[in-house]
Amino acid sequence: MSSVDENDSIWLFEILDCIGVRDEHRKACQRESITFEILQTFNNTDPISIYNFESWSEGTVTPEEIDLEWRISLSLQERKLMFNLTDVQYKCYVVLKMLNQNNLNLDCLTSFHWKTCLFYVIENSKSSVWEKKQLCHCIKMCVKQMLKWVKLGVCPNYFIPEDNLFDGRLHNSWRLQSEKKLEELIDEGFDCFLRVQTSNICDFVKLRGSLEKSLQLQAKSKQVIKEVLYSKKMLM
Numbered sequence: 151m152s153s154v155d156e157n158d159s160i161w162l163f164e165i166l167d168c169i170g171v172r173d174e175h176r177k178a179c180q181r182e183s184i185t186f187e188i189l190q191t192f193n194n195t196d197p198i199s200i201y202n203f204e205s206w207s208e209g210t211v212t213p214e215e216i217d218l219e220w221r222i223s224l225s226l227q228e229r230k231l232m233f234n235l236t237d238v239q240y241k242c243y244v245v246l247k248m249l250n251q252n253n254l255n256l257d258c259l260t261s262f263h264w265k266t267c268l269f270y271v272i273e274n275s276k277s278s279v280w281e282k283k284q285l286c287h288c289i290k291m292c293v294k295q296m297l298k299w300v301k302l303g304v305c306p307n308y309f310i311p312e313d314n315l316f317d318g319r320l321h322n323s324w325r326l327q328s329e330k331k332l333e334e335l336i337d338e339g340f341d342c343f344l345r346v347q348t349s350n351i352c353d354f355v356k357l358r359g360s361l362e363k364s365l366q367l368q369a370k371s372k373q374v375i376k377e378v379l380y381s382k383k384m385l386m
Contacts, residue, residue: 159285168368169349224309238280252346258324269308297332
């Protein structure tokens with residue numbers, strides 16, 4: 151990996167920290183989510199209600215299953231994997247979601263597909279790869295893996311590999327469009343972040359050469375995150 155790629159990775163890592171994509175914020179959100187689910191479960195006064203475990207194998211929709219489907223809930227296993235992600239791995243997932251929303255914007259690819267992709271890439275790569283200075287490389291590995299799956303028309307469920315998460319979603323026209331956009335994303339490299347409006351990432355990139363303006367933007371973002379974290383702690 152070149153020194154330029156390493157510098158870009160370190161810069162991106164620190165900007166993600168600045169906008170709240172870090173362990174402290176993630177754990178606060180996780181605690182809030184778990185607390186909310188527990189309260190929802192025990193505050194339910196309807197004796198015939200059943201707690202919703204989100205038993206939905208997201209990403210798979212076939213015509214004959216639209217009206218009625220029996221599905222296995224793997225949300226707890228999935229949540230455990232997400233909780234155990236390292237800081238770099240979590241940042242990688244957040245960036246993939248940003249790119250999916252801002253750069254790709256395809257209905258056939260969801261955050262669940264990218265989450266699945268991340269799990270497989272982590273499993274099939276060395277742990278030493280997942281470090282701060284290689285963040286951009288890790289993101290590119292995931293995008294390349296998704297491109298490979300799109301070309302094959304197969305995105306295997308992480309827990310049930312026989313279940314293709316592209317079934318009913320990736321028609322031929324969508325597949326060709328997805329291939330094109332993913333290839334463009336890879337070729338674009340770091341410049342792809344100029345189109346990421348989420349959390350003003352594009353502004354951070356544009357102001358990267360201006361230390362004063364960049365620090366002002368970072369200070370503003372840190373203040374927003376500080377207020378969000380404070381409000382979440384007050385709710386616990």
